[in-house]
Amino acid sequence: MKQPSGTGPAPQNPSHHGDAGLPPAYGELYRGDGGSWRVPAAIAAAGIPVGLAWWLLAPGGLNLLSGDPSLATGTNAEGWLPRDLVLAGLFLLAGCVTGFLLDGKRTGAPAPRTVLFAVIGGALGAVVAWQAGVLAGQWWGPAEDTAPNASIAFSLRALAVLAIWPAAVAISVFVANLLSLLGKPRKMDG
Template sequence: MTQPAVDGPVQHTGEPAHPDRPLPLPAEMKAVQQPGHAGTPWRKAAVIAAAGIPVGLLWWLLAPSGLNLLTRNPDLAAGTNTSTWLPRDLVLAGLCLLAGCIAGSFVAGSKHAQPAPGTVILVVLAGAAGSLLAWGTGLLSAQWWGAPADISASASVAFSLRSYAVLAIWPAAIALAIFLNSLFPGSGGTARS
């Protein structure tokens, strides 16, 4: 009696082998091949970039020479006061840092499933797009709902951003959050037996 040649280990499932039916996969491989995971990085990137709209609205609502809800100081309400220019940029910097940390922890995964390098690049680029969208939304909000400003003395009198380096904070915070999660993975996820 001869046995058929087998190229790999034989798995016995208790069911007779059928040529049209594929062999059952282990549980870990089934989790990777579940439908619906293919578009997840793109959806996360879209959510991160779209978050720039509420961040830009918050920047205009909170910042000095915007609606100034953060300080409510009437001396900081006008852009003609040069002491409003730095706090205005710092409000956007803080909002971008917060948004980047939240987005980075949203994408970072668990200690069992780190994001792929392509996903990291995609979400960092989405953070840059969100930062630009926040800047544009803040400027547009100031044009629509803010008081007109006489910018003959300086363009910074109008609601604007003086330090463009602030726009790099959001993508940098995403990259840093993902990096720190890969260095110090938490106990996210349960141990499999």
């Protein structure tokens, strides 16, 4: 099939409009980038400070959040739920920050592949944070006899908490995109 003279084929990926205030060109948001593995790796690496913050703040660790001396050791079963809740709160915060940083100030939504990698990174970051906190408890925490119950040691009892970070990433990206759509003025025909 021959094209009429004077017209060339349509460009597959038109040039970026930059900061000119124009919407992104077709296909611009969905083009693949070679460094897509960096997103989950950076988010997973963020699990290390989150895990250390968990150990610093939670009962059974340094217990900086409550400051209650009766919750300072893992032998008090009343500190086990707050220990898990501190990690859940940190995961919620990390997931929301990750999602809103992913959206950033760009025009349009992040590519679905980028969001998927961020959710995978959030899951990896949750596991890294959990293990970093447990390791911090083993290194810097008091030696405790875990024969009566394994939860006496600094640990996570509710493994479902690990799903909070990736879920918060997905929800925050959704909310950021929804708010950006609601903020756009409607174009009037006429």
